[in-house]
Amino acid sequence: MSLxxxxxxxxxxxxxxxxxxxxFLACLALGVAAIAAVGSVRAAIEAGxxxxxxxxxxxxxxxxFTYRFADAEER
Numbered sequence: 173m174s175l176x177x178x179x180x181x182x183x184x185x186x187x188x189x190x191x192x193x194x195x196f197l198a199c200l201a202l203g204v205a206a207i208a209a210v211g212s213v214r215a216a217i218e219a220g221x222x223x224x225x226x227x228x229x230x231x232x233x234x235x236x237f238t239y240r241f242a243d244a245e246e247r
Contacts, residue, residue, distance in 0.1 A: 185192060
């Protein structure tokens with residue numbers, strides 16, 4: 173699409189007034205906000221996993237002896 177065609181389409185859209193342009197700006201702002209929110213949630217999840225990843229994945233070890241008690245070395 174050439175610049176001339178784009179200009180012609182833009183003028184035709186603005187012929188109805190600024191109402192449609194305001195709707196376009198609102199949609200554009202909503203899209204930018206959604207992209208920013210996704211980026212910030214992703215960063216927060218990555219930071220949380222980096223900080224707490226070992227505890228989440230490693231956990232604690234648990235041993236259970238059925239017929240005897242654990243000696244001092246095993247404790």
